[in-house]
Amino acid sequence: MHYKISVLVFIRNEVGEFLMIQREKAPNKGLWSPIGGKLEMGSGESPHECAVRETFEEIGLRIDSSQLHLFCMIAEKAYEGSNHWLMFLFDCRASISKLPETIDEGRFSFFSRESIETIPIPETDREGLWTIYDKHRNGFVSARANCTPDQPLKIIIEQAVDGA
8 A cells, every 4th residue: 555645724714613525535435524635746745835725726715834733744554445644734724704615526514613523524533633633733743543444443642742
């Protein structure tokens, strides 16, 4: 299995609800997640540049890297038994004022943090990423996850630095 590199961008509206996309494509087809996508490795794109690009491409919000806080880097082993992922998670300091229109990647909705627990989301998000967001969004955490099929999901925090 090869590694793929991706970003997720956690964006809220003006009342603090999270913007989520219900994915139309694999991985995570039919599930809700923050926006994001894969790095354009051929061009030498950085994770910050990818987050800026994906934010504009998916929701039309123009931001720059100063409006992003990298709060997590997580290595997922054998996600869905098909790939390893190195993911960079960003908290966007800019808010979005209205719901974006549906795109070929999926449709959008806003959810309160509490309601995210009741919608279909990837198991790794439910078991790890949202917990990491809740505890470390103002700091930084490095983690790894064993997502090998037919084994229990195991997420290990390698290092965490609390933010102010």
